[in-house]
Amino acid sequence: MNLQKNISFIVFAIFFIILSIGLFTDTKKIQSPLINKKLPEIVLPDLKSQNMISHNFLPKETFLLNVWASWCQACxxxxxxIKNLSNKGIKIVGVNYKDQREDAIGWLSIYGNPYLFSYSDKEGRLGLELGVYGVPETFIIGEDGIIKDKIVGPITDEIINKRIDPLFRKNND
Known part of the structure; x- marks a missing residue:
């Protein structure tokens, strides 16, 4: 009987520890395995024109790849x-993720379009390759096509000051 209580207690304790780790892990600080790797080759339709756009159309300088959707409140x-960063001259490419084209175009007309262009990733193929598990997510891509950072969740002033501005300053020096 005591042995059974001890085993039950140990199982409960292990479960509690695992649950606690999950609850207190900051998902915004989870390092993507794609950091310091080349951005996957992209061939997806442009959101507006629906013409296929390859990775050859991406900027040849450091830029942001912002994954967004019209159904996303955090977006x-x-x-x-995002608009402020674009107004500062930072190049931003959008990835419209698992969205209806008409909804996304309408959303951009209401809230403004800061993107050079937006890929339409209706099936989530690119999102899968990038390890996207929610929107918004933003990737900082170096001029060499290497993923420098991944930001999970909405961009904040703190993220701009600590993670975005330093990378763009370094590349403009």
């Missing part, structure tokens, strides 16, 4: 920051 919160 609305983030969008003003």
């Amino acid at each position: 609305i919160v983030e969008h003003e920051k």
Whole structure:
């Protein structure tokens, strides 16, 4: 009887520890295995024209690859920051993720379009290759096509100051 209580207690304790680790892990700090790897080759339709766009159309300088959707509430919160970064001259390419084309185009007409262009990733293929598990997510891509950083969740002033601005300053020096 005591042995059974001890085993039950140990199982409960292990479960509690695993649950605690999961609850207190900051998903925004999870390092992507793609950091310091080449951005996967992209061939997807342009959101507006529906013409196929390859990775050859990506900027040849450091840029942001922002994964967004019209159904994403956090994307609305983030969008003003994205527009401000674009207004500062930072190149931004959008990836419209698992969305309806008409909804996405309407969303951009309401909230503004800071993107050089947006890929339409309706089936989530590119998102899968990039390890996207929610929107918004933003990748900082170096001029060499290497993924320098991955930002999970909405971009904030703190993220801009600590993670985005330093990489763009370094590349403009």
